[in-house]
Each structure stands twice: as C-alpha cells, then as structure tokens.
Amino acid sequence: MIGIDWGTSSFRAFRLDADGAISDRRAAPRGILAVEGGRFEEELLRQVGDWIADGERQVLMSGMIGSRQGWLEAPYVACPAGVAEIVAQLAVVPCEGADLRVVPGLTCTDAGGTPEVMRGEETQIIGVLEEMDGPALACLPGSHSKWAEVADARIVRFATYLSGEAFAALRGHTILGRLMRDAPIDLAAFDRGVARAAEPGHLLHHLFGVRTLGLFGALDETQGASYLSGLLIGHEVRAALPAGGATVHLIGAAALCDLYTRAVAACGARSVVHGDDAAARGLARLGRDAAWH
Numbered sequence: 301m302i303g304i305d306w307g308t309s310s311f312r313a314f315r316l317d318a319d320g321a322i323s324d325r326r327a328a329p330r331g332i333l334a335v336e337g338g339r340f341e342e343e344l345l346r347q348v349g350d351w352i353a354d355g356e357r358q359v360l361m362s363g364m365i366g367s368r369q370g371w372l373e374a375p376y377v378a379c380p381a382g383v384a385e386i387v388a389q390l391a392v393v394p395c396e397g398a399d400l401r402v403v404p405g406l407t408c409t410d411a412g413g414t415p416e417v418m419r420g421e422e423t424q425i426i427g428v429l430e431e432m433d434g435p436a437l438a439c440l441p442g443s444h445s446k447w448a449e450v451a452d453a454r455i456v457r458f459a460t461y462l463s464g465e466a467f468a469a470l471r472g473h474t475i476l477g478r479l480m481r482d483a484p485i486d487l488a489a490f491d492r493g494v495a496r497a498a499e500p501g502h503l504l505h506h507l508f509g510v511r512t513l514g515l516f517g518a519l520d521e522t523q524g525a526s527y528l529s530g531l532l533i534g535h536e537v538r539a540a541l542p543a544g545g546a547t548v549h550l551i552g553a554a555a556l557c558d559l560y561t562r563a564v565a566a567c568g569a570r571s572v573v574h575g576d577d578a579a580a581r582g583l584a585r586l587g588r589d590a591a592w593h
Contacts, residue, residue: 301358302351303583304344306365307331307420312579313348315356320584322577324351332370340371341395352398359395360587362403362579363420366391376407376417382454383426387589399593403586408457416460420579421446424551427582428574429453437546439571441533441556443468447540461536471525476507479514483522485529490559493530494537494566503535529559537563545569551578 305312309331315324326347335343344359345352352359366374374391390401405419421440425448432438435451443464449456471477496506510528513519519527537560541548548564548571550557557573564571 301360301584301587302348302356303580303587304348304359304361304365305363305420305423305579305583306361306370307363308333311343311347313351314577314580314583315348315351316580316584316587320581320588322580325580332364332367338371340365344395344400357398358587358590358592359398359400360390360403360583360590361393361400362423362583366402366405367419370402372402374402374404376405379406379408379458380451380454380456381406381422382429382452383586383589385454386422386426387586387591390586390590401590403583406455406458410459416458418446418448418458418460421448421458421551422455423582423586424578425450425455425582426585427578427580428549428551429585431572431574432549436549437540437542438549438551439540439560440551441560442552445536459540461540463532463536467529467532470507470528476510476524476528479511479519479521480524480528481521483525485555485559486523486526487562489519489523489526490530491562491566493527493532494534494563495530496527497531497534497538498567503531506531506535530563533559533563534566537567541567541569547572549574552576 301316303314303316311328311330313326314322317323365371372391372393377385377389389404393400403423406422408416425438438448440446445461445463446458448458514524550560550571550573561571
C-alpha cells in the first residue's frame with residue numbers, strides 16, 4: 301500500500317509493506333497550494349507513479365488533500381471517532397491505475413457550540429493509539445496546534461490553538477518584530493515567556509510587554525522571538541491542560557515537540573514524545589481495515 305500525508309505545504313509518501321512497515325519514502329514541497337490548476341492526479345503520478353506501476357495499486361491519502369481546496373472534499377466525521385468510524389467514511393477518488401481513497405477529517409463543537417475541524421491530525425493520532433494507556437491527551441504542535449482527548453481508542457473531542465500562525469504574523473507583521481533579530485532559539489528567553497504566561501494579565505497585555513522589555517534592554521534582539529514563542533505556547537498549554545493535570549502525548553517535529561515538552565513541564569505536567577512517522581503508522585492502520593476493490 302502507498303500512504304500519503306498531503307498537507308497545505310508538503311507532500312510525504314510512504315511505501316508500506318503488509319505489516320505496515322515503511323519500505324520506502326519520499327517527500328517534496330508540493331503541498332496542495334503548490335499544485336496549479338488542481339492537477340492532483342498528475343502530481344501524484346509524478347511523485348509515486350513508479351510505485352503504482354510496480355504494483356502498489358492501493359493508495360490512501362490524508363490531510364488537506366481531502367479539503368475543499370484539495371482533490372476531493374471528504375465530509376467530516378463527527379467525534380467521538382476511531383478507526384471504524386473513519387474507515388467507514390473513506391472517500392473514493394477516481395484515478396486511473398490505482399484504488400485511491402481519502403481519509404475524512406473530524407469535527408466536534410466546543411462548549412460554546414463553535415465548530416472545530418481537523419484534517420490529517422486524526423491519522424497521526426490513530427498512528428500512536430497503541431502507545432496511549434487509558435484516557436489520554438494528545439497534542440500536535442504546529443501552525444494550528446491541536447489538543448485532542450482520547451478514550452477507548454477514539455478521539456472524543458479536540459480544540460485548536462492558532463499559536464504557530466500567530467507567532468509568524470506577530471513576528472513578521474507587527475511592531476513586536478521591529479526589535480527582533482533572527483537567531484537560534486534561546487531557551488532561557490523561551491522559559492521566561494512560558495513563566496510570564498502564568499502571571500496576571502490577558503495575553504494581549506503580555507504581548508505588548510514583548511516590545512517594552514526590548515525597549516528597556518530587558519530582552520536582547522536575539523531573544524525576542526524566543527520569548528514571544530514561549531509566551532504564546534505558555535498561554536496555549538495552560539489553557540489546554542485539564543485542572544487535574546494529564547500526560548500529554550506530543551506528536552510532530554522533534555524541535556517543536558522539545559519546546560512543548562519544556563512548556564508542559566513548566567505547567568506541572570508530564571509529556572511523552574512520539575516519532576515523526578505517526579502519519580505513516582496511522583495510514584497503515586486505517587489501510588488494514590479499508591474495503592479495497
């Protein structure tokens with residue numbers, strides 16, 4: 301089987317054997333926004349056409365490829381949802397020479413009735429279900445970080461935090477960025493930002509402090525971005541963690557998960573980091589139960 305994690309900015313493909321092990325992999329900066337004119341079948345064949353020609357006819361895709369801007373809009377599945385509910389709603393995409401399916405995204409509503417959605421993260425969570433002991437809390441850091449409650453091998457509900465995209469916007473397009481210079485992550489400054497998030501005052505008030513600390517020399521130009529990152533992630537983690545604490549299962553890129561590990565620990569909780577192949581493992585798990593032609 302071929303498993304594909306096709307997001308907004310990147311394309312990752314995995315050739316999976318009968319046991320779900322990765323026998324080959326490919327990656328390219330060919331997310332759905334980079335594919336002109338909706339020529340997704342052409343792009344798929346460009347990336348893995350030789351695998352298909354070699355006999356790998358079962359292709360399962362997850363991520364934004366199943367969104368309204370993707371190849372085919374796969375309807376969202378309502379939470380709680382696990383493998384059975386997701387597999388039952390796999391969308392079939394006509395494709396010459398391949399049996400092509402798209403994993404649907406998930407949806408739920410928050411306490412105020414506002415909808416939540418995810419596409420791709422559900423597959424990553426499925427990929428690490430076996431490593432979660434009992435009720436668990438999964439966090440997938442990124443531009444739109446997801447925090448999902450998992451119980452009985454099903455995603456019960458989840459919440460999205462715009463932390464990554466907010467960081468990029470604030471860093472690049474507001475007055476806060478004027479006193480920042482590109483530099484490696486400064487962990488001491490990051491930790492200061494996380495600690496500030498626990499102090500009285502709204503996030504918007506804390507954000508302006510990023511500028512004033514720089515004006516009065518309390519933050520060096522090389523520390524500002526790290527402090528801002530800690531402030532945003534600190535507010536996110538404190539809002540997402542339940543009152544009684546929880547073990548947080550972090551799924552994603554190692555460098556970002558390391559920062560979240562620091563923030564989670566500063567908030568008094570424990571975290572476990574899972575490898576970056578969660579999407580491949582999730583695709584393999586869903587593919588085992590799919591009703592292929």
